Amino acid sequence: MSERLTKSAARNIFYGGTAFFIVLFIALSVHTHLYIVNTSTDETTLTESVTRGKHVWERNACINCHSLLGEGAYFAPELGNVWVRYGGRDHAEGARMGLKAWMRAQPTRVPGRRQMPQFNLSEQELDDLIDFFEWTSRIDTQGWPPNTAG
Amino acid sequence: MKYSTQKLAYPYFIAALLLFMVQVLAGVLAGSVYAMPNFLSESLPFHIIRMIHTNALLVWLLLGYFGAAYFLIPEESERDIHSPKVAWLQLFIFVFAALAAVVSYLAGVHEGREFLEQPLWIKILLVVAFLLFLYNVSMTVLKGRKTVVTTILLLGMWGAALMFLFAFYNPGNLALDKMYWWYVVHIWVEGVWELIMASMLAFLLIKMTGVDREVIEKWLYVIVGLALFSGLLGTGHHYYWIGTPGYWQWIGSIFSVLEVLPFFAMVLWCFHMVYRSGRNHPNKAAMLWSLGCPVMAFFGAGVWGLLHSFSQVNFYSHGTQITAAHGHMAFYGAYVMLNLAFFTYALPQLRNAQPYNQILNMWSFWVMTAAMAFMTFTLTFAGVLQTHLQRVVGMGFMEIQQQLDLFYWMRLLAGVAFLVGALMYLYATLGPTTKQVSSSPNMQPAAR
Numbered sequence: 167m168s169e170r171l172t173k174s175a176a177r178n179i180f181y182g183g184t185a186f187f188i189v190l191f192i193a194l195s196v197h198t199h200l201y202i203v204n205t206s207t208d209e210t211t212l213t214e215s216v217t218r219g220k221h222v223w224e225r226n227a228c229i230n231c232h233s234l235l236g237e238g239a240y241f242a243p244e245l246g247n248v249w250v251r252y253g254g255r256d257h258a259e260g261a262r263m264g265l266k267a268w269m270r271a272q273p274t275r276v277p278g279r280r281q282m283p284q285f286n287l288s289e290q291e292l293d294d295l296i297d298f299f300e301w302t303s304r305i306d307t308q309g310w311p312p313n314t315a316g
Numbered sequence: 317m318k319y320s321t322q323k324l325a326y327p328y329f330i331a332a333l334l335l336f337m338v339q340v341l342a343g344v345l346a347g348s349v350y351a352m353p354n355f356l357s358e359s360l361p362f363h364i365i366r367m368i369h370t371n372a373l374l375v376w377l378l379l380g381y382f383g384a385a386y387f388l389i390p391e392e393s394e395r396d397i398h399s400p401k402v403a404w405l406q407l408f409i410f411v412f413a414a415l416a417a418v419v420s421y422l423a424g425v426h427e428g429r430e431f432l433e434q435p436l437w438i439k440i441l442l443v444v445a446f447l448l449f450l451y452n453v454s455m456t457v458l459k460g461r462k463t464v465v466t467t468i469l470l471l472g473m474w475g476a477a478l479m480f481l482f483a484f485y486n487p488g489n490l491a492l493d494k495m496y497w498w499y500v501v502h503i504w505v506e507g508v509w510e511l512i513m514a515s516m517l518a519f520l521l522i523k524m525t526g527v528d529r530e531v532i533e534k535w536l537y538v539i540v541g542l543a544l545f546s547g548l549l550g551t552g553h554h555y556y557w558i559g560t561p562g563y564w565q566w567i568g569s570i571f572s573v574l575e576v577l578p579f580f581a582m583v584l585w586c587f588h589m590v591y592r593s594g595r596n597h598p599n600k601a602a603m604l605w606s607l608g609c610p611v612m613a614f615f616g617a618g619v620w621g622l623l624h625s626f627s628q629v630n631f632y633s634h635g636t637q638i639t640a641a642h643g644h645m646a647f648y649g650a651y652v653m654l655n656l657a658f659f660t661y662a663l664p665q666l667r668n669a670q671p672y673n674q675i676l677n678m679w680s681f682w683v684m685t686a687a688m689a690f691m692t693f694t695l696t697f698a699g700v701l702q703t704h705l706q707r708v709v710g711m712g713f714m715e716i717q718q719q720l721d722l723f724y725w726m727r728l729l730a731g732v733a734f735l736v737g738a739l740m741y742l743y744a745t746l747g748p749t750t751k752q753v754s755s756s757p758n759m760q761p762a763a764r
Contacts, residue, residue, distance in 0.1 A: 172534070183541055202495065206561075315711060
């Protein structure tokens with residue numbers, strides 16, 4: 167092969183092929199963008215409080231311990247489905263109270279157990295964050311995770 | 317060393333190695349928290365340590381590429397760097413931004429998307445430094461001899477800067493956020509960074525094996541072609557479960573298999589060129605790193621990546637310690653070893669000494685590589701167990717983690733061993749040279 171393939175042929179294949187795959191990737195990206203906006207997520211319920219909750223999530227770098235839809239630090243539980251795990255689909259108020267109580271009770275200081283810091287979130291911030299979890303739990307993730315353990 | 321501005325690489329390499337130490341130290345701390353969960357839990361929580369660990373990695377790797385570019389571009393372009401002042405300014409801004417980020421994290425001030433936690437003003441500084449770099453090296457290359465090595469290197473650097481702009485786009489829709497976040501993260505490490513990697517390796521091969529440039533450059537095109545053909549659509553393996561369409565499961569699975577090819581090609585390329593040259597380059601440590609890099613990249617990025625990138629497997633393994641195992645060996649093999657290879661090659665010239673402390677440097681190679689391999693194995697075992705208990709049996713996350721204790725202790729052990737190896741490397745490359753024979757240009761042997 168090394169005799170038949172010349173350097174200029176290799177160069178042309180590189181540039182041509184790369185251009186082809188960039189165009190293909192952009193086309194699929196456009197479709198994926200539209201699919202997210204129109205199909206897999208519910209933009210009509212993407213309220214101010216959900217957006218504020220996303221910022222609470224970011225400001226406290228939750229992703230550097232937890233994972234969200236499987237991406238993050240794997241040090242603490244998956245939270246993409248935490249709303250479902252707390253029974254939010256059937257008992258929204260109970261789940262909300264449970265999540266707030268849990269975050270307020272941190273750190274547990276139990277020896278040998280991973281510790282979550284106390285982030286001192288306000289009532290408003292807690293509500294926004296939980297709205298964000300609730301909205302996230304309704305993203306169509308092709309059936310992932312396999313069970314509520316996350 | 318033929319051009320005085322190649323010296324610009326020296327401060328870049330020193331800054332890179334110091335941040336490498338910060339990264340490894342933070343890694344050992346994070347590993348300690350895994351083994352002893354109450355350790356530092358209130359003074360320096362895990363999320364802060366991890367931000368420093370990952371950010372220091374990205375910054376020192378970039379500093380290494382910048383330094384390597386300043387070292388190799390004068391030789392390739394046959395002219396000095398356009399503006400040494402701009403290079404110093406760039407270094408100053410970049411290191412200042414990196415240190416500011418660390419201080420800012422320690423103070424609890426950060427944004428919250430993984431790896432992109434830098435506050436906005438720091439992100440802007442990073443872009444400014446990057447633009448200064450691109451201006452400086454592009455001007456040099458445009459005015460000088462054009463080679464495939466510099467063209468591919470610049471393509472990789474421009475691509476990296478371009479994709480980083482997506483770090484400034486953070487939509488409120490989480491699925492969209494994640495989709496474009498991968499534009500930065502995936503297209504960096506599984507796309508344009510592979511261009512940087514292949515061109516730096518090509519330069520090392522040309523210099524150390526003495527094989528005809530035409531042959532090495534032809535294969536450089538083949539390798540970077542394979543990298544981009546597979547890597548762009550390979551982004552699909554991150555688009556399985558984040559609200560993206562189902563067809564990505566097909567595309568991602570197929571192109572993930574293909575993503576192994578550029579790394580395998582790099583292994584063949586490096587070994588074949590060294591075999592073919594039959595030349596015995598005196599910098600044996602640099603040769604060892606240059607051969608080790610593609611091999612470990614093939615295992616870490618290629619094999620460990622493929623291990624969990626079929627959608628049917630990833631459905632169960634996504635977001636477990638399997639990913640952590642893959643991430644560690646892939647970054648080490650592909651990009652850490654690449655930089656360490658380049659430093660090992662260039663530092664003796666920059667310090668005007670013969671290749672020195674080769675034995676210690678080669679020991680550090682084996683210590684770090686063995687430690688990283690062991691760490692990857694322990695995390696893989698932890699991940700397989702976690703996947704079964706959590707995703708198949710459905711046990712709770714925290715309950716499972718306690719059962720993985722043994723693996724986390726072994727990982728910490730590997731981390732400490734890695735730190736020892738890294739310190740050995742530091743001493744071997746930057747330590748005292750008093751007992752070395754200083755080389756004047758007319759006494760210099762085959763090492764160029």
